[in-house]
Amino acid sequence: MKTWNRPYRNEANAQAPADLLITHCRLVNVLSGEIEEDTDIAICGSQIVGVGHGYHAQRTIDAAGRYVYPGLIDAHIHLESTKLTIPQACRLMARFGTSAVITDPHEIGNVAALDGLAYQMDSAADNGYINVFFVAPSCVPTLTDMSIESAPSALDPDKLRMIAEHEDVVGLGEVMNVPGILLGIPEVIEKIEDYRSRGLVVDGHAPLVSGPALNACIYMGVQSDHESTHLEEAREKLRRGMFVMIREGSSEKNLDELISLVNPHNARRLMFASDDLDPTDMIGRGHINHLVKRAVAAGVDPICALQMATLNPATYFGIGDRLGAIFAGAQADIVIAPDLVEFSPDIVIHEGRVVFDGNLLPAGSPKSIHLRPTMNVRLPALAELAVTAEPGRDARVIDLVPGQILTRQSFIAPLIADGLMLADPSRDIAKVCVFERHRGSGSFGIAFVRGFGIQKGAIGSSVGHDSHNMVVVGTNDADMMRCAEIIRDMGGGQAAVLGQESRTLPLPVAGLMSDKPAEQVIEDEVRLDEFCAKILGVTLSRPMAALSFMALPVIPELRITDQGLFHIAPGGYPQKVGIF
């Protein structure tokens, strides 16, 4: 954690002029829970030194009666999911009034272990737009059993201790290994104990976990959760002591279901998170300001909603001494907006500097940080993708749940030809393959999935939570294989293929991120999505996001990894199952 940094300044006592005075603020005071009319904010360097009246300064910004609130905070995001390098992602988020994010770099942690973390941390430092805080990836690999999936990296308790020493690390990231907690697996417990003993937070990840199992997670030290998909699930977590993050990502949308949980008595225990957010979604809808807007539209008091996006995460993550509210000594992260309906900023100030006033400041010159290539995939022969049918038996398929990353297990009568089970676009059944892509082991798994709406061709991605093996969904083996080859040959990325036609989004940085400016990544992503929708007939919006969660074996109910098909009960270990 960063050390205390408030040099004595007689400007705070108005004995000398401040650097900057923001005048005529209609201050949304998240501390006193009220809107203060006509207040001034005095700033020296990157810090607020006074609020109220009696200050003067060398330079003035007139808020002219507009609303002024603290910079917003995303309580849980994997910045890798923006597909952007951190400076590019931060530049994009800043325009929406975001001043800080807590990121769990477990995508790159899985792919490239400590090298990956160092890459992200170095990229984040002093980016000028947003304070990036880190929670250490608790579950790399996701589960410790390699017969469930091939994982490229491991962050053991010793490595976690090293990570905890970094000044931007505020906690341990989502502990997904719930069965490990329940059974008291020493390595899992040791990581939690170490972080709690240091006074750092421990985030959780307990989809559908309830009752004594939920209590046991809390008892062992898990403090928050962002995986609630049902109102009563979130209510129980809140009652039992968890901080609840309401999440709205590109493929995980829980705000509508959960927002009625919020009331002024409990709002302090609630926050907003985006978890995984495509850049196209972000530019289109906004970032945390979008959740605040939706919450207010759903009836939450605007002050409450802003507390959930500012004071609450700052307090929870132990960074409230400098973030999350407007007070003397806080970092000068300030948003000026015309209303409390759209939460669309006119001006955004970060560390005392205007970073958005209708235009974004240009990005600074990129740092020279490099990461070794990570794609090492040995693809099987085309014939090996064939699935032999078992006559008379139904096939187990993965059912997508619209707007969620949960899946359901369904049984259907398979489409059979020449003794093989085939994809059946007429019933929206596609084939899905996961190819190990880090060590060239050649291992792969095959299953069937319903819900993409894909009518022809194939789509694929080297982003495949959390081990980031390559995931390909398609209607025929040839297009699927070609899709996998394209992704391999471009050194990681996302692709959509139909015969000789294809669209791609190269992600050369660990197979997760582009090295290009945000604008170009968004353009490529839009072209890719359009190809999926118009040429391949994909009906799911943001199909690449859904695709990337097919292989995550800690979220119920049915998942495919490079080791095969697995059934997952809430809080339970994955159980290997067959298609038939």
Place this chain on the structure above:
Amino acid sequence: MKTWNRPYRNEANAQAPADLLITHCRLVNVLSGEIEEDTDIAICGSQIVGVGHGYHAQRTIDAAGRYVYPGLIDAHIHLESTKLTIPQACRLMARFGTSAVITDPHEIGNVAALDGLAYQMDSAADNGYINVFFVAPSCVPTLTDMSIESAPSALDPDKLRMIAEHEDVVGLGEVMNVPGILLGIPEVIEKIEDYRSRGLVVDGHAPLVSGPALNACIYMGVQSDHESTHLEEAREKLRRGMFVMIREGSSEKNLDELISLVNPHNARRLMFASDDLDPTDMIGRGHINHLVKRAVAAGVDPICALQMATLNPATYFGIGDRLGAIFAGAQADIVIAPDLVEFSPDIVIHEGRVVFDGNLLPAGSPKSIHLRPTMNVRLPALAELAVTAEPGRDARVIDLVPGQILTRQSFIAPLIADGLMLADPSRDIAKVCVFERHRGSGSFGIAFVRGFGIQKGAIGSSVGHDSHNMVVVGTNDADMMRCAEIIRDMGGGQAAVLGQESRTLPLPVAGLMSDKPAEQVIEDEVRLDEFCAKILGVTLSRPMAALSFMALPVIPELRITDQGLFHIAPGGYPQKVGIF
């Protein structure tokens, strides 16, 4: 700070029976902000392991539908002001549902420095009734200038660093040296920086301070205040970022004035404190439960009021990992009460043990902890107490403010006889003397005070915040001198005298505390108060409490020390003034 202590327990996951199950709780859930009907609480040893259903246990307590809430927390108390040793004070408070206090041992810190702190800390440890947390006395002496008052001890930044290492220390106690903050006096700044850098809290003490001076205190790291006596004063502190403690002590009563500040949007930033509380008041009205009751009677939602007495201080002081709410992993500090009106417990559980069920558990055998005697007073000759009048000039008198420790400065026409200014009971004017009592220096100060209602005789005390010189108020010099001699000869304490008659409350422990059981101290205190009221005609209730604040030179507006009479502006240094 205490380290993390949650050994793996399969009882948390209901895989084995717990030790104790509290069934049929009407749980006041301060986390989710609601009352949960019919919930169980499972306890193992001193810890809660689960809440909800699905648990079984070896032993059961049936709450039978009564209200169940977390043990209460006093956010700021000087336990020395109970005049009891800590185990006795804790035993008394436990019956009211208090489970933890944050005490600032600055009374004994002033008298006996580190020896005094060690005495209190050793006395507090494992007392079996209440968790006693300490904030380190920031201002020993109160101010650094010995021409303002003679102070017996000094706790410099090096000593403060030692104190911070103690596992029960959660912060730096009320920083009263506001002028020191405003001027950036290095020693004052260094103490604050050290504690904030460690992640410990820094409590403030800023009566009537506002505007840029208030911002400057907050900027430099002061986080809370318990000295607000006016609603708008408290509102400004809350708005600018301070946590506000609503205080109700024996002579500092602010709840009625401040309680309308509370609303659900800001309640999280508010707490309750008793600061200085006589044992007679405590037994008569209760402890923090009395403030909760009064708040609810004033219209505050009971859940809000209980949050202010539980979750809020636990969160603020960084002890929320184990206190302040009922959740798996928390210490089993639980109150069972029949209603949310009186907040009068039927059963109090501390660390999993029933400490009150209509009867208090007997006190454990006292520890053998000793402190050297501290009374070393050289009294002046009787004639030296005479005050020469200045004909034609009004006299400056200290006016008590009923129910507050603030004083006002007034000017009156003196009663003169033989060229001397005399006390004038007909106008409620008494003489007040402060005698240095630690080093036998013989220094003393004299002034006049209005508001005790004393008609004859004298009252005195070796408790005299914060340097604890001896304070005597009376109508004539002979009784005053005799009162001082009695206090000196009994090695510290409080006395009321009329001619040869007297009543005393001996306080041999540092001149601040009795070594007797609570019941006997209360009996002595009642006798003393009765003597004051019935024999001396004192009209002020709890006159000894008011007496003890006459010499505190950091609270406006007029104070008397052994160095004379001082005028104090809000946030300003004391300025020496004459009676005439």
